[in-house]
Amino acid sequence: MAVAGRQAPRAGRPTPSTSGTDFRNAAPAPIVLVTGPEDYLAARAMDSIRKQARAASPDLEVTRLDAQTYAPGSLLLAASPSLFGEKKYIEASGLESMNEDFLKDALAYLSAPEPDIVLVLRHAGGARGKKLLDAVRGAGAPVVECQPLKKDADKAAFVAAEFKGSGRRIDRPAIDALVAAVGSSLAELGAACSQLQLDTTSTVDVATVEKYFGGRVEATAFKVADAALAGRSALALSTFRHALETGVDPVPVVAAIGSKLRTLAKVAGEHGSAQSIARTLGMQPWLVEQAQRDIRGWTPKSLATAIRAVAEADAEVKGLARDPAYAVERALTVVSASARAR
Numbered sequence: 001m002a003v004a005g006r007q008a009p010r011a012g013r014p015t016p017s018t019s020g021t022d023f024r025n026a027a028p029a030p031i032v033l034v035t036g037p038e039d040y041l042a043a044r045a046m047d048s049i050r051k052q053a054r055a056a057s058p059d060l061e062v063t064r065l066d067a068q069t070y071a072p073g074s075l076l077l078a079a080s081p082s083l084f085g086e087k088k089y090i091e092a093s094g095l096e097s098m099n100e101d102f103l104k105d106a107l108a109y110l111s112a113p114e115p116d117i118v119l120v121l122r123h124a125g126g127a128r129g130k131k132l133l134d135a136v137r138g139a140g141a142p143v144v145e146c147q148p149l150k151k152d153a154d155k156a157a158f159v160a161a162e163f164k165g166s167g168r169r170i171d172r173p174a175i176d177a178l179v180a181a182v183g184s185s186l187a188e189l190g191a192a193c194s195q196l197q198l199d200t201t202s203t204v205d206v207a208t209v210e211k212y213f214g215g216r217v218e219a220t221a222f223k224v225a226d227a228a229l230a231g232r233s234a235l236a237l238s239t240f241r242h243a244l245e246t247g248v249d250p251v252p253v254v255a256a257i258g259s260k261l262r263t264l265a266k267v268a269g270e271h272g273s274a275q276s277i278a279r280t281l282g283m284q285p286w287l288v289e290q291a292q293r294d295i296r297g298w299t300p301k302s303l304a305t306a307i308r309a310v311a312e313a314d315a316e317v318k319g320l321a322r323d324p325a326y327a328v329e330r331a332l333t334v335v336s337a338s339a340r341a342r
Contacts, residue, residue, distance in 0.1 A: 036146035
């Protein structure tokens with residue numbers, strides 16, 4: 001049993017490590033810290049650790065603790081020897097809001113963790129509990145970093161790894177199409193990967209992604225944006241009106257147009273190969289190449305006119321206009337005209 005005031009750590013304690021563990025490689029250990037604000041990655045890591053622990057010990061005894069409402073002694077009680085000798089798995093969540101009782105007991109337990117018990121600590125971020133986190137890291141316990149994937153390049157790498165791990169194949173253009181369609185939420189992106197892996201048998205291509213996710217709000221919004229930036233006013237307006245009829249909100253449509261224009265502006269100010277620009281801006285090389293093609297012929301004046309029109313539409317669809325749809329249509333007309341005026 002783990003008790004306060006123990007003197008020396010047990011043999012076999014983990015050795016210090018300075019690098020984090022990828023969520024896919026998370027494995028049972030006497031203490032595992034799962035840290036970072038991305039709950040989807042954290043849930044994946046903790047599910048994996050729990051399944052591995054249960055596979056090794058089918059009669060695994062699972063205890064869950066909430067560090068915010070923690071009662072003194074609960075951790076030490078959960079870690080006490082089982083009457084029937086079952087292996088133990090303890091999961092403590094909410095460390096970002098931990099109370100002082102949990103901090104005290106966790107530090108005491110950390111001084112000499114039970115080698116046959118798996119203790120998983122979940123901290124979603126913030127400064128609270130830094131003393132405990134520093135102690136966990138200093139003890140060399142595995143740390144699973146769960147940070148948000150904000151860049152398209154990181155999301156694309158996530159999709160590629162999901163398919164590689166399942167032994168399935170997906171075309172590179174299909175990866176980019178999937179990120180564009182459902183990349184706003186990592187949980188949805190992960191679910192989309194799972195659905196494609198389950199429902200398809202051949203290599204996933206762009207047509208497959210379009211079949212399953214072409215109707216998503218994100219995908220529809222970028223179709224409208226692509227048409228406007230290509231100067232195809234009629235197509236942009238008809239696609240937008242169809243989107244409205246199917247329940248799409250104007251806000252993500254304006255956001256997509258703005259995102260496309262900002263990409264053009266960023267790429268227009270850079271020099272070098274698509275690869276070097278992509279590294280500098282944290283973008284996908286194919287996206288840079290597309291922007292380099294699209295920016296040809298645009299003048300600073302026409303680009304500024306389009307950006308200004310979209311900025312006005314953004315304010316209008318968020319409450320300044322009585323008719324948000326009309327505000328978007330006006331912006332689409334201006335963007336399309338600016339594109340044709342290149």
